[in-house]
Amino acid sequence: MTTPLLSVRNLAVHFPVRSGVFGRMTGAVRAVDGVSFDIFPGETLGIVGESGCGKTTMGRAILRLVEPTAGSIHFDGVDFRALKGKALRAMRRHLQIIFQDPFSSLNPRLTVGTTIKEGLLVHRIAEGAAADQRVAQLLDEVGLQASYATRYPHEFSGGQRQRIGIARALAVEPKLIVCDEPVSALDVSVQAQVINLLQDLQKRRGLAYLFIAHDLSVVEHMANRVGVMYLGRFMELTSAEALYREPLMPYTQALLSAIPVPDPERKRNRIVLAGDPPSPAHPPAGCVFHPRCHHPSRDAACAAIVPPLEEKAPHHWCACLKQPPTIVPWGEQQRAGATHEPARHLPSAAMHSAGSLPESPAR
Amino acid sequence: MSTPDSARVLLSVENLRTWFHTRDGVARAVDGVSFDVRAGETLCVVGESGSGKSVTALSLLRLIDPPGRIEPGSRIAFEGRDLMTATEEEVRRLRGNRIAMVFQEPMSALNPVFTVGDQVAEVARIHDGASRRAAWDRAVEMLSLVGIPDPAARARQYPHEMSGGMRQRVLIAMALVMNPALLIADEPTTALDVTIQAQILELLTSVQERFGTAIILITHDLGVVAEAADRVLVMYGGQVVERAAVRDLFASPQHPYTQGLLRAMPRVGQGRDRLLTIPGTVPPPTAWPSGCRFRDRCPLAFDRCEREAPELTNVVASHAARCHVAGTPLPAAAASS
Numbered sequence: 001m002t003t004p005l006l007s008v009r010n011l012a013v014h015f016p017v018r019s020g021v022f023g024r025m026t027g028a029v030r031a032v033d034g035v036s037f038d039i040f041p042g043e044t045l046g047i048v049g050e051s052g053c054g055k056t057t058m059g060r061a062i063l064r065l066v067e068p069t070a071g072s073i074h075f076d077g078v079d080f081r082a083l084k085g086k087a088l089r090a091m092r093r094h095l096q097i098i099f100q101d102p103f104s105s106l107n108p109r110l111t112v113g114t115t116i117k118e119g120l121l122v123h124r125i126a127e128g129a130a131a132d133q134r135v136a137q138l139l140d141e142v143g144l145q146a147s148y149a150t151r152y153p154h155e156f157s158g159g160q161r162q163r164i165g166i167a168r169a170l171a172v173e174p175k176l177i178v179c180d181e182p183v184s185a186l187d188v189s190v191q192a193q194v195i196n197l198l199q200d201l202q203k204r205r206g207l208a209y210l211f212i213a214h215d216l217s218v219v220e221h222m223a224n225r226v227g228v229m230y231l232g233r234f235m236e237l238t239s240a241e242a243l244y245r246e247p248l249m250p251y252t253q254a255l256l257s258a259i260p261v262p263d264p265e266r267k268r269n270r271i272v273l274a275g276d277p278p279s280p281a282h283p284p285a286g287c288v289f290h291p292r293c294h295h296p297s298r299d300a301a302c303a304a305i306v307p308p309l310e311e312k313a314p315h316h317w318c319a320c321l322k323q324p325p326t327i328v329p330w331g332e333q334q335r336a337g338a339t340h341e342p343a344r345h346l347p348s349a350a351m352h353s354a355g356s357l358p359e360s361p362a363r
Numbered sequence: 364m365s366t367p368d369s370a371r372v373l374l375s376v377e378n379l380r381t382w383f384h385t386r387d388g389v390a391r392a393v394d395g396v397s398f399d400v401r402a403g404e405t406l407c408v409v410g411e412s413g414s415g416k417s418v419t420a421l422s423l424l425r426l427i428d429p430p431g432r433i434e435p436g437s438r439i440a441f442e443g444r445d446l447m448t449a450t451e452e453e454v455r456r457l458r459g460n461r462i463a464m465v466f467q468e469p470m471s472a473l474n475p476v477f478t479v480g481d482q483v484a485e486v487a488r489i490h491d492g493a494s495r496r497a498a499w500d501r502a503v504e505m506l507s508l509v510g511i512p513d514p515a516a517r518a519r520q521y522p523h524e525m526s527g528g529m530r531q532r533v534l535i536a537m538a539l540v541m542n543p544a545l546l547i548a549d550e551p552t553t554a555l556d557v558t559i560q561a562q563i564l565e566l567l568t569s570v571q572e573r574f575g576t577a578i579i580l581i582t583h584d585l586g587v588v589a590e591a592a593d594r595v596l597v598m599y600g601g602q603v604v605e606r607a608a609v610r611d612l613f614a615s616p617q618h619p620y621t622q623g624l625l626r627a628m629p630r631v632g633q634g635r636d637r638l639l640t641i642p643g644t645v646p647p648p649t650a651w652p653s654g655c656r657f658r659d660r661c662p663l664a665f666d667r668c669e670r671e672a673p674e675l676t677n678v679v680a681s682h683a684a685r686c687h688v689a690g691t692p693l694p695a696a697a698a699s700s
């Protein structure tokens with residue numbers, strides 16, 4: 001068993017809500033509310049979830065671009081939250097980020113070459129002519145001409161800017177890159193080019209990715225494992241293959257059923273979720289998903305007990321009281337007003353082209 | 364949902380050319396687009412950004428400002444009326460009344476200083492001359508119709524107090540006040556989550572079933588096309604490059620661009636295999652390539668494509684493509700970069 005590259009435990013980021021003339025803290029936006037996961041070297045962990053569920057905040061907290069409220073982050077065995085000053089800067093070299101918006105993430109006044117070179121100089125990786133040569137190599141590696149180094153960001157298309165952002169991240173030879181919706185702003189044809197580039201670089205350099213996206217088909221394509229977030233928490237965490245074959249969490253099922261499929265012959269029934277996700281300033285009690293849940297066994301216990309993220313099948317973690325098995329005893333559920341025993345629910349609406357998937361190995 | 368060929372033609376567009384006369388040259392954003400919309404159908408317009416979808420939509424409502432111009436020779440006929448020769452006043456009366464539009468960014472299309480109820484009611488007052496009271500009641504009724512919970516209370520809220528999905532519902536409510544014959548929706552779900560997108564698409568379908576509204580749905584997502592369209596226009600370089608019934612388009616895409624788009628999409632259940640891509644990007648509208656506008660990205664391009672611009676030609680009945688070798692499948696591993 002390899003040791004994880006990144007190990008996150010009970011990570012929380014709460015933003016204070018202030019009001020009144022004295023700006024007293026009157027509450028908190030629980031943007032990230034206790035997430036735990038590992039990322040192994042060379043692996044891609046995908047993160048999906050609706051807008052506002054805390055994906056970006058989590059990604060930034062891991063890099064300490066926003067300071068976590070609680071929890072631990074270990075990188076390469078080192079307690080990342082304990083680092084300060086020089087040691088922190090040195091460690092940051094191994095953790096890079098690529099942003100969603102290729103237009104605002106590059107400094108418009110710096111040439112592409114200067115932008116890419118910055119990390120090389122800060123971390124004393126290369127200087128002078130050697131640095132310029134390195135920039136040329138990096139541009140080539142992301143599929144751009146070396147001569148682009150002297151140009152400015154506005155001269156490039158969205159896809160090209162995203163490649164520049166990737167080159168900038170690669171310059172310092174990171175082990176892990178947080179990719180925050182790197183292809184969401186791109187057209188399909190360009191999106192496919194950037195996805196292929198990210199996969200090639202991963203193979204060549206053994207990079208690990210934390211790959212954030214709201215497009216579930218993109219995540220399935222990129223990720224080995226996927227975490228599904230809702231209101232700052234993980235609701236389900238398992239291999240990409242298991243998640244799409246056998247989504248256990250009712251929320252994941254609804255997300256999957258909502259993906260429009262490019263096949264007019266397949267008219268699926270949808271699980272249409274009512275309403276919007278609740279505000280992370282006022283998360284519902286019990287299971288945070290209960291106001292929108294479609295599980296036939298949902299009952300009063302769901303509004304009272306916080307379901308633990310538990311291993312329902314080997315390496316398949318899910319936070320639902322009603323998908324068996326569960327470690328929450330039936331007696332406890334009954335005391336909370338339960339009327340429906342846990343019963344497996346896997347609606348066909350959540351299934352995609354099940355026929356074309358390879359037979360799942362016996363488990 | 365599919366409409367018989369004999370269905371009544373509501374809107375007819377012929378050789379629409381909308382050019383922007385800019386300092387960098389003439390941007391031929393829309394350059395010879397022709398299509399019909401039939402009563403009660405959904406026509407999807409799909410293509411990557413910069414292909415001319417939004418400019419086409421705005422042209423239909425004559426909402427093009429200088430340096431843009433709908434070039435002479437363009438024809439737009441709606442319910443038998445020639446919109447190119449109609450007065451500004453006539454066109455204004457049609458807008459929001461017989462033809463309504465919903466835009467991609469729901470926040471910028473709403474006025475932040477008025478309640479959403481007032482904004483919906485305003486449409487009824489302008490077009491219907493309804494009294495304040497009647498207009499407000501109509502607004503609440505419309506908000507309820509588009510599935511806004513507790514509509515009487517929500518009507519008193521301001522746009523910033525609502526989520527993106529909710530604001531999009533408000534815009535759809537505004538568009539539907541006058542029961543238009545044609546609704547033009549420009550990427551109405553692009554800014555929304557898939558779950559909310561599913562709600563909005565379902566809403567559009569149910570509106571269409573109830574009121575027989577024809578819909579032009581602009582999108583860059585072929586998944587949305589497959590779910591919503593009766594017929595499809597694929598646009599590239601300011602032109603229609605393929606036109607087909609939705610089933611035919613997905614069953615046998617004729618144009619190399621359409622084939623490329625379909626292959627570039629990651630699909631659930633497909634695993635982590637390398638995606639096939641279309642090399643390069645959409646060129647700027649001031650510099651379309653000579654001959655076929657897709658040729659610098661086309662894996663099938665040959666010498667004739669540079670010399671001669673292909674026409675939009677029927678391959679089979681009511682399935683047309685703009686390519687010298689329409690129907691030729693892309694080579695298996697081509698177009699990857």
Ligand SMILES: Nc1ncnc2c1ncn2[C@@H]1O[C@H](COP(=O)(O)OP(=O)(O)OP(=O)(O)O)[C@@H](O)[C@H]1O
Nearest residue numbers: 015029031050051052053054055056057058214280
């Ligand atoms: N600096 C901040 N102060 C207060 N609240 C914040 C701050 N940053 C983020 N939030 C809130 O935290 C929650 C999570 O935001 P975040 O940007 O992480 O979501 P996300 O999942 O990345 O969403 P999207 O898909 O829209 O990018 C949201 O409710 C957001 O409004």
Ligand SMILES: Nc1ncnc2c1ncn2[C@@H]1O[C@H](COP(=O)(O)OP(=O)(O)O)[C@@H](O)[C@H]1O
Nearest residue numbers: 383390392411412413414415416417418419648
């Ligand atoms: N006001 C304008 N001035 C100059 N060019 C414009 C203007 N509006 C649109 N264009 C250009 O017209 C082309 C088509 O635009 P658009 O219809 O918005 O594309 P789509 O909606 O398909 O993404 C684009 O290249 C765009 O830059």
Ligand code: SF4
Nearest residue numbers: 287290293302320321
């Ligand atoms: S715990 Fe209850 S409300 Fe939450 S997902 Fe499971 S069934 Fe639904």
Ligand code: SF4
Nearest residue numbers: 655658661668686687
């Ligand atoms: S005409 Fe030529 S370049 Fe254009 S799409 Fe057809 S094969 Fe490709």
Ligand SMILES: [Mg+2]
Nearest residue numbers: 055056057180
């Ligand atoms: Mg985000």
Ligand SMILES: [Mg+2]
Nearest residue numbers: 416417418549
């Ligand atoms: Mg547009």
